[in-house]
Amino acid sequence: MKAWRVHSNGEPREVLRLGEVPRPEPGPGEVLLRVRAAGVNFPDALLCRGEYQIRPPLPFTPGVEMCGEIAALGPDVTGLAEGDRVISTAALPGGAFAEHAVVPAAGVLPAPEALDDPAAAVLHIGYQTGWFGLHRRAALRPGETLLVHAAAGGVGSAAVQLGKAAGAYVIGVVGGAEKAEAARELGADLVVDRHTEDFVTAVKDATDGRGADVVYDPVGGDAYTRSTKCVAFEGRIVVVGFAGGTVQTPALSHALVKNYSILGLHWGLYATRDPEAVRAAHAELTALAEAGTVRPVVAAHPLADAPSAVQSVADGRTVGRLALVP
Numbered sequence: 001m002k003a004w005r006v007h008s009n010g011e012p013r014e015v016l017r018l019g020e021v022p023r024p025e026p027g028p029g030e031v032l033l034r035v036r037a038a039g040v041n042f043p044d045a046l047l048c049r050g051e052y053q054i055r056p057p058l059p060f061t062p063g064v065e066m067c068g069e070i071a072a073l074g075p076d077v078t079g080l081a082e083g084d085r086v087i088s089t090a091a092l093p094g095g096a097f098a099e100h101a102v103v104p105a106a107g108v109l110p111a112p113e114a115l116d117d118p119a120a121a122v123l124h125i126g127y128q129t130g131w132f133g134l135h136r137r138a139a140l141r142p143g144e145t146l147l148v149h150a151a152a153g154g155v156g157s158a159a160v161q162l163g164k165a166a167g168a169y170v171i172g173v174v175g176g177a178e179k180a181e182a183a184r185e186l187g188a189d190l191v192v193d194r195h196t197e198d199f200v201t202a203v204k205d206a207t208d209g210r211g212a213d214v215v216y217d218p219v220g221g222d223a224y225t226r227s228t229k230c231v232a233f234e235g236r237i238v239v240v241g242f243a244g245g246t247v248q249t250p251a252l253s254h255a256l257v258k259n260y261s262i263l264g265l266h267w268g269l270y271a272t273r274d275p276e277a278v279r280a281a282h283a284e285l286t287a288l289a290e291a292g293t294v295r296p297v298v299a300a301h302p303l304a305d306a307p308s309a310v311q312s313v314a315d316g317r318t319v320g321r322l323a324l325v326p
Contacts, residue, residue, distance in 0.1 A: 002326070003098030004306045005059040009050035012310035016048065016062075016097075024094055024102040026074030031105045033068030033088065037117035037300065038096035040322040041065065041125060041154065042243055045314030047092075056093035062310070063096030063324070065089050067111050067121035077105045085111045087124045089271070096121075097306050099326045107271060109282045112289040118300040118323035122154070123285060126321065127294065129240060129267040130158040130216075131281045134166060137263045138214045138236040142167030147203055147212035147227065151188055152179035154313070154321045155218040155240060160186045161294045168214070171206060173199045173223070175316070182319045186297065203230040211235060221246030228254055235260040243316070300325050 001023045004016045026032045044062040046052035070084045080086075087110075088103045090096045111120040134140040146163040150156040151172025163170040164187040172188035174180050175195055183191045190206055192199040203212050211232035217224050220242035228251070231237055237260060242248075250262055270278050288294040297320030301309050309322045 001099040002303070003061045004063075004303070005061050006048050007059045009048065009058075012045055012048040012314055013307045016307040016310065018304070018306075021098075023100050026072055026077075026102050028075045029077060029105055030074040030091075030102050031070050031077060031080060031108060032072040032074075033066065033086070033101050033103060034071045035066050035068045035096055035099060035101055035326050036085070037067045037121040038063045038303075038324045039065040039122040039125065040306075040309045040313050040324060042241070042313055044095075044097075044310050048310065054092060060093030061095040061098050061101075062092075063090055063098070063101075064092075065121060065124045066096035066101060067117045068101065070108075071100065074105070080105060080108060085120075087111050087120050089124065097303065097324060099303075106275065109279065110286075112286045114289045114292070115296070118298045118325065119296045121323050122296045122298050122321040123289065125267065126154050126158040127162065127285050127296070128278065128281055129155060129265065130162045131285060132267055132270060132277075133216060133238045133240060133263075133265045134159065134162055134214065136277070137265050138216075138238050140166050140168055140214050143169070144213035145169045145171065145203075145207050145211075145232070147171045147173070147199075147215045147230070148188070149173045149215075149217050149219045149223045149227075150243060151186070151191070152182040152319050153218070153243075153316070154318070156216070157182070157186050157297055157320050158294070159216045160188050162288075163216075165288055165293045169206075171199075171203055171212065179319055182297070200226050200230045207232070214238065216240060219244040221248055224248045224250070228258070228260070231258065231260045233259055236263055237261070238263045238265055240265050296321055298323050
């Protein structure tokens with residue numbers, strides 16, 4: 001089968017190589033998926049660079065989520081059947097940027113019928129992260145103000161849609177006119193272009209000085225630091241990632257004085273610590289997709305475009321999500 005592999009660490013456009021590898025066979029408790037679409041995520045770029053918290057042995061195939069069709073069942077697998085259309089995270093080092101991938105059967109979820117393959121592939125990590133961040137961690141309530149950084153990106157766009165579905169007033173921060181228009185189309189009530197506007201002032205103006213009740217931050221660095229200047233009394237800042245490249249050191253004395261909470265979110269831990277919560281969130285997301293309330297904004301590219309697709313995500317040049325289709 002064809003698979004993209006990383007033989008040495010570096011920039012995605014330079015280190016991803018397409019080659020023929022043996023088709024894997026599922027072991028006990030595993031299933032073989034024929035990949036129908038693979039989501040492209042920022043962690044894929046970090047994996048190529050050797051900067052992700054998980055470092056699979058070289059060579060490996062990146063691609064951390066997918067929509068696929070079950071092609072074969074391993075021993076002792078029940079409740080699934082060949083031909084089932086499902087979504088799943090990948091089991092590195094055998095990631096989703098390939099024609100087939102083996103994954104644990106326990107983590108497989110039914111693909112929402114309302115979504116095509118590329119949309120179903122990118123529903124998983126980004127929208128699960130948004131669901132747990134906004135509901136499980138921040139307990140977002142109807143009528144609250146939600147500030148979303150990188151609102152037109154993969155993780156941020158999911159948070160905008162989920163925030164609106166929860167009844168929040170959503171303020172999206174983006175970089176550039178094209179991304180501003182995308183955030184408006186996603187449903188953001190107010191969009192701030194950080195290239196030309198100060199989001200701290202915009203948030204205070206929009207809330208009569210109260211500030212944002214919840215801040216959803218996948219960027220880190222200055223985005224986080226400045227968010228502390230416009231977070232509301234008893235507000236919650238959800239730390240989702242550090243796509244800006246800087247891991248900030250929070251001033252805990254400031255959190256104490258202003259009475260706000262700093263909440264870390266590592267969605268992957270729920271898959272191992274509380275898999276039933278992941279399934280429950282998937283049921284909620286499927287219902288929202290069926291109702292048309294959430295719908296991933298995704299551009300599909302052929303599998304052959306993997307290096308350029310991952311590089312564009314790494315460089316922050318994308319709007320919404322990208323998916324690779326074998």
